[in-house]
Amino acid sequence: MGHMAATEPLALHMKGPNAFFEEERKGWHGYIEWEKYPEKKAEAAKILAAYDFPPPPEFQLVQIPPGRNPLVEGVRWKQYHAALGPTLRDLPDQSWDFVKKEKSADMLHVLDFPYNGEPPRARLVGNEITPNEDMFVRNHGGIPVIEEDEYFLDIGGLVNNEKKLTLKDLKSQDLFPRQTNVVTLQCSGTRRIEQIHEYPGDGDELINAPWGEGAIGTARWTGVSLKKVIKYCGGLKEGGKHLEFYGADTYFKKGNVMNYVVSVPWRKVKVNEVLLAWEMNGKPLPHMHGAPLRVVVFGYIGARSVKWVYRIKAISEPSSAPVQKKEYLYYNPQIGKHNATYSSGFSIQDMPVASAIMTPVDKDVIVHDGKISLRGWAYSGGGHWPERVEVSNDGGSVWYETPYERLTTKYYHAWRIWEIEVPVDAEGWLEFVVRCWDNALNTQPTFVRSTWNWDLHVTSSCHRIKIFSVNKTRLATAKRLAEMEKRNIPLLPLTRPLELDLEDDTDYVAEMARRGGRDPEE
Numbered sequence: 001m002g003h004m005a006a007t008e009p010l011a012l013h014m015k016g017p018n019a020f021f022e023e024e025r026k027g028w029h030g031y032i033e034w035e036k037y038p039e040k041k042a043e044a045a046k047i048l049a050a051y052d053f054p055p056p057p058e059f060q061l062v063q064i065p066p067g068r069n070p071l072v073e074g075v076r077w078k079q080y081h082a083a084l085g086p087t088l089r090d091l092p093d094q095s096w097d098f099v100k101k102e103k104s105a106d107m108l109h110v111l112d113f114p115y116n117g118e119p120p121r122a123r124l125v126g127n128e129i130t131p132n133e134d135m136f137v138r139n140h141g142g143i144p145v146i147e148e149d150e151y152f153l154d155i156g157g158l159v160n161n162e163k164k165l166t167l168k169d170l171k172s173q174d175l176f177p178r179q180t181n182v183v184t185l186q187c188s189g190t191r192r193i194e195q196i197h198e199y200p201g202d203g204d205e206l207i208n209a210p211w212g213e214g215a216i217g218t219a220r221w222t223g224v225s226l227k228k229v230i231k232y233c234g235g236l237k238e239g240g241k242h243l244e245f246y247g248a249d250t251y252f253k254k255g256n257v258m259n260y261v262v263s264v265p266w267r268k269v270k271v272n273e274v275l276l277a278w279e280m281n282g283k284p285l286p287h288m289h290g291a292p293l294r295v296v297v298f299g300y301i302g303a304r305s306v307k308w309v310y311r312i313k314a315i316s317e318p319s320s321a322p323v324q325k326k327e328y329l330y331y332n333p334q335i336g337k338h339n340a341t342y343s344s345g346f347s348i349q350d351m352p353v354a355s356a357i358m359t360p361v362d363k364d365v366i367v368h369d370g371k372i373s374l375r376g377w378a379y380s381g382g383g384h385w386p387e388r389v390e391v392s393n394d395g396g397s398v399w400y401e402t403p404y405e406r407l408t409t410k411y412y413h414a415w416r417i418w419e420i421e422v423p424v425d426a427e428g429w430l431e432f433v434v435r436c437w438d439n440a441l442n443t444q445p446t447f448v449r450s451t452w453n454w455d456l457h458v459t460s461s462c463h464r465i466k467i468f469s470v471n472k473t474r475l476a477t478a479k480r481l482a483e484m485e486k487r488n489i490p491l492l493p494l495t496r497p498l499e500l501d502l503e504d505d506t507d508y509v510a511e512m513a514r515r516g517g518r519d520p521e522e
Helices: 038-049 075-083 091-102 167-171 192-198 226-232 322-326 475-486 505-514
Strands: 108-111 116-118 152-157 163-166 179-186 216-225 242-253 256-265 274-280 294-297 309-315 354-359 365-368 371-379 386-392 399-401 416-423 428-438 463-471
Touching (some): 038 256, 167 274, 242 322, 354 386, 371 428, 463 475
Parallel strands (some): 152 309, 365 463
Antiparallel strands (some): 179 216, 242 256
């Protein structure tokens, strides 16, 4: 299964009026300004209300067929864009064009549109710094295409001097010192599939897409500290405590349309942990990752690192925009569809300590000589860093520490890739578990149940995989494997019945005699 063109499924559901909303600025394709114009928002909401959109797809209670890629299509989101007219209608197809140009061909497409995708597991942990083409993508809408020469950033609100800065201004080292940092970005949906498999939750395909372990990546970002930009604007006025970021993509929630808007507190900005970045791993930002300028917030949930940022506003309280106020909330496990309120969840900011086994993968069959190699990532946000990674081969009773020389570089705001050989004598199904300890002695909850929440965010529990162990140092196993190789009988798939007798009659009689027979003598 591949990308479905945005216009293919529309005829079944679209019954509303024609619409047209102009692009706001020359050279800013796909950007419509909603936040300045309440009447335009109201008109768009009225148009959307006239359509019979399909319900969200069921991808939690019904298993997604193996091999499907994209896992979920996002039909509703394509139709929302089409309903608002030609300036947004073709963004799903244009978004897919950028996937083909900027991302690796073998990405796992978690959501067709808005595009969400993660790289193959083994390759993600093959590099301490994630190549641009393998960095996960978590988009909330289409991809605006903004010409660099036409770009400018508005700084306003509770600053002493409002400014309009071009990209050339921001890049000028006469105005601003340049800053480069190695920073991990992580989606709060990382490893969500584990919650879905055991305890399903809210089923919006955009907000709760079925991510695996690859919604995380690390890049070397270059730009200017937002603190320096605010200083250039004369600093904050009294009462300025938060910085609100506006993204040029169009977002939808519960029948309303808006730009993507979130905020971070000033305390995060003033320690130079919010970067306005135009470069990713020594190259200009890819379109999919926010070109020409994006926000990178160190150690926070990825949702605060706004792409295609066009306005920054100093405000007195956290943003009341829907993405900040109504999404990315962490609920108590007793909260659900029957009783959830926005105020009963707390806002996710710092990312907790987490880790994952990337190779082998769940249900792998491993033939080994008494040791099994595992590789994965470990991360802790909020300025913490992984100090120790431990792996268990028995479900979590006995833990083996990853040797320090098998951990990658230690950074204040980035992951560490780890690798370990674990001694394994037992055969059959074994449960391998990884956990990380950070520098503040934080570690991970033991089970998925401990981290379950209605919106299925932040699966920070110990990551578990089941491996079928075949230990060829055992004589009987070595003999069987040799016989299978001689007869050209594959071990995989494991569930296929063996095409030879398990034992000949002579061996059976001798062995049963040694075991005392099937029945007691008296």
